[in-house]
Amino acid sequence: MRERQPRRPPPGRRATPLAIPPLAPSTRDAAGRRVVELVAAPGTSSFLPGVATPTWGYGGLPFGGPTVRVARGDDVVLRVTNRLPETTTTHWHGASVPARADGGPHQPIAPGATWEASWRVDQPAATLWYHPHPHGQTERHVLRGLFGLFLVDDDDDDSGWVALPSTYGVDDVPLVLTDRSFAPDGSFDEQHRNAVGLLGDTVLVNGTVAPYLDVTTTRVRLRVLNASSARSYRVAFEDEAPLTLVGTDGGLLPAPRTVTGVVLTPGERAEVVVDVAPGRRRVLRSLSHDLGAVNGVTRAAGADDSFDLLELRPADRLTASPPVPARLSRETPLPEGDRTRRFVLSNNRINGRAMDMSRVDEVVPAAATEVWEFTNRHTLPHNMHVHDARMQVLDPDVPAGERAWKDTVAVPPSTTVRALVRVGPHTDPEVPYMLHCHLLRHEDDGMMLQFLVVGPGQRAATTIASHDHG
Numbered sequence: 087m088r089e090r091q092p093r094r095p096p097p098g099r100r101a102t103p104l105a106i107p108p109l110a111p112s113t114r115d116a117a118g119r120r121v122v123e124l125v126a127a128p129g130t131s132s133f134l135p136g137v138a139t140p141t142w143g144y145g146g147l148p149f150g151g152p153t154v155r156v157a158r159g160d161d162v163v164l165r166v167t168n169r170l171p172e173t174t175t176t177h178w179h180g181a182s183v184p185a186r187a188d189g190g191p192h193q194p195i196a197p198g199a200t201w202e203a204s205w206r207v208d209q210p211a212a213t214l215w216y217h218p219h220p221h222g223q224t225e226r227h228v229l230r231g232l233f234g235l236f237l238v239d240d241d242d243d244d245s246g247w248v249a250l251p252s253t254y255g256v257d258d259v260p261l262v263l264t265d266r267s268f269a270p271d272g273s274f275d276e277q278h279r280n281a282v283g284l285l286g287d288t289v290l291v292n293g294t295v296a297p298y299l300d301v302t303t304t305r306v307r308l309r310v311l312n313a314s315s316a317r318s319y320r321v322a323f324e325d326e327a328p329l330t331l332v333g334t335d336g337g338l339l340p341a342p343r344t345v346t347g348v349v350l351t352p353g354e355r356a357e358v359v360v361d362v363a364p365g366r367r368r369v370l371r372s373l374s375h376d377l378g379a380v381n382g383v384t385r386a387a388g389a390d391d392s393f394d395l396l397e398l399r400p401a402d403r404l405t406a407s408p409p410v411p412a413r414l415s416r417e418t419p420l421p422e423g424d425r426t427r428r429f430v431l432s433n434n435r436i437n438g439r440a441m442d443m444s445r446v447d448e449v450v451p452a453a454a455t456e457v458w459e460f461t462n463r464h465t466l467p468h469n470m471h472v473h474d475a476r477m478q479v480l481d482p483d484v485p486a487g488e489r490a491w492k493d494t495v496a497v498p499p500s501t502t503v504r505a506l507v508r509v510g511p512h513t514d515p516e517v518p519y520m521l522h523c524h525l526l527r528h529e530d531d532g533m534m535l536q537f538l539v540v541g542p543g544q545r546a547a548t549t550i551a552s553h554d555h556g
Contacts, residue, residue, distance in 0.1 A: 092265065092289045092393040101397060104297035106255040107234065107262070110145055110152035119161040119204070122154055124176070126195075126218075126232060127169040133288065133295055137272040142170060142230040149293045151234025153260060154216065156207050158240040163204045168195040173220060174227055178203070178236060179353065180214035180335055180493045182474055182510040185517035185539070190473065191221035191443065192517060192550070208511075209476075210417060211240035212337040212491075213309045213355045215262075221443060225315045225526035229274055229284060231293075233313045235260050249411045250332060251307040251359065257407065259299060261310045261396065263350070263372075264290045265317050265388070280386040281466055283316030283527035289372075291396055298397040305407035306398070307332070307359050308370075312350040315526035317388035318467075320375035321356070321395065322347030323368055330410055333357030336476040336491025338414040343488075349375050351469040353494040353524035359410050362400040370396040377467045378498030387467055419486040420478050420506040423457035429470070429521070431497060431533070432463040436521070440532030448521075448537035449546040452513045460495065461502040468528065469496045470503075473519035474510040474539070479503060494524050513541040518550055 112122045129148025131141040144151030144166075156162050166176045166189075173196050177189035186193070187203035195201040214236040218227035251257035265286030267275040276284070291297045299306075310321055322329070326346040332338055335355050348356045362368060377389045384390055427448065430437050439447075450456070457480070460470050471494040478489040497503045509519075515538060522534030538546045 092287055092391055101296045101298045102294050104299045104396060105292045105294045107150060107153045107260060107292060109254065110154045115163065119163050120156060121163045123165045124151065125167045125169055126174055131293065133290065134268065137268065139268065139272050139274065142232050144232060144234055149231035150262065153235040153237060155237045155239065158207050158209065158238060160207045162207055163202060165200055165202045166195055167200040168197055171197060173197065174232065175219045176216055177219035178214065178216050180212060181236065182209045184512040185514040185519055188473055188519060190219045190520050194220065207238060209238060210337040210415065212238045213311065213333065213357055214238060215311055215313065222530050225283065225530050226276060228315060228526060229276060235262065235311060249408060251303065251305055251407060257303040257305065258307045260292065261308050262292050262313050263311065263319055263395065264313045266290060279527055282383065282386040283525050285316050285386065285388055289393060289395065298399050301362050301398050301400040303405045303407045305359050305361055307357060309355065309357050310350065311355045312352050314352050316352065318349060318351045318377060319372040320347045320349045322371060322373050324371050330359040331356060332359055332410065332414055334490040335493045339490055340415050340488055341413055342410050347373060351496045352526065353469065353471055362398055364400055364404050365402045366400060368398045369394055370398065378501060383466055419489060420455050420508055423455050423506055426457040426459060428459045428461065430461050430463060431468050434528045434531040434533045436533060436535050441534040443552055444549050446518065446538055446546060446548060446550060447535035450509050450537050450539050452509065452539050452541045453511050455506055455508045457504055458507045459502060459504050460497045462497045462499050465499050467496065467498055468523045468525060469494055470521065471524045472507060472521050474512060475507050477505040477507050479505045509539050513539050513544060515540050515544045516547045
């Protein structure tokens with residue numbers, strides 16, 4: 087099959103201001119909990135001139151969703167109402183939540199129903215996101231537009247978060263990267279998959295084609311999410327000028343790191359701070375990069391492509407931004423793992439098995455730190471996401487005190503990636519969390535397993551009930 091290349095705007099087409107997802111409104115209930123209401127519903131969007139595209143969205147948006155913002159220490163209630171014509175779920179990707187609030191395949195929301203998730207936020211500042219997770223249908227639901235950012239703030243004075251650019255939509259800007267192809271009738275093309283998944287020929291940033299951002303400060307913090315189902319990106323300036331990496335999936339780095347680009351596979355996030363000069367326009371691009379795969383597979387994952395993502399248009403006079411702190415996070419590195427679990431990835435299976443909603447694959451002690459070893463015996467790239475967990479990749483070239491916090495880890499073909507994994511403190515001997523490839527076609531094809539987290543004295547269930555645990 088001929089690989090689809092991202093299209094550039096037609097000659098003469100004007101660039102479009104970057105859409106900024108609105109912040110989701112919240113209220114406080116009688117118990118003082120922060121309550122956020124989200125409605126998933128069909129809509130219609132216009133991405134290309136004169137073309138109407140049927141889409142799905144959250145919170146009144148026809149495509150995508152509002153940014154949910156909470157703070158560490160908040161007791162939160164997230165209510166999701168489904169006005170779609172089919173059952174969906176809403177998963178809080180990267181959030182430390184009880185299994186019953188996770189929003190995975192065991193918490194379905196039928197058409198017309200409302201599902202409620204509640205928990206106390208107890209994790210450091212981080213850029214998370216939310217999206218559907220219905221078993222076997224995740225790629226299609228995300229493709230149609232069901233996704234949004236989920237930001238956690240942490241006002242701890244010992245954290246560099248408070249000194250970073252933080253005015254949402256001004257100098258703290260979300261960039262949600264997705265790609266789509268269009269059928270002749272204007273609908274999204276949901277058929278032309280390759281072995282990696284759906285690869286679109288039109289790149290959208292916050293749902294905007296060919297976006298630009300008016301900049302008013304000397305530094306801008308960009309929170310970049312790869313919400314594509316298959317495409318990977320290498321986010322960089324056109325001249326590969328330095329970027330300052332300050333955060334990854336699970337939160338801030340211990341200290342800022344100067345990089346020339348950041349590779350993001352589906353589901354991964356990065357926070358970068360960029361410097362701009364008055365009146366000097368700069369272009370953020372996705373550059374070709376190496377996924378450790380053979381050429382045909384690299385093309386299928388979009389890694390051979392180079393294209394513009396966002397034009398930064400600084401004003402002639404800019405407000406000075408404070409310097410990036412030398413120290414961002416004082417979290418201690420994870421200790422050595424208590425045990426090692428091994429997961430072999432091949433033929434869209436984990437350890438040779440396809441996902442079974444009733445099977446218990448692993449039982450993990452609460453708050454345990456373990457080594458999870460992912461070995462890719464496939465010719466395809468994979469990336470493994472662990473629910474309710476934070477990870478640090480064991481790289482001999484990275485000292486323990488400089489490791490990044492992750493929840494989604496790329497595993498190139500013919501490699502083994504070892505990570506320290508700390509599961510959350512929440513226990514439930516009956517309701518599981520998921521471990522799966524975040525290339526969404528692979529997840530839907532069965533590259534997923536489930537694990538129970540148990541506390542002292544708890545006996546894990548031997549099978550999982552196939553009904554809503556919400």
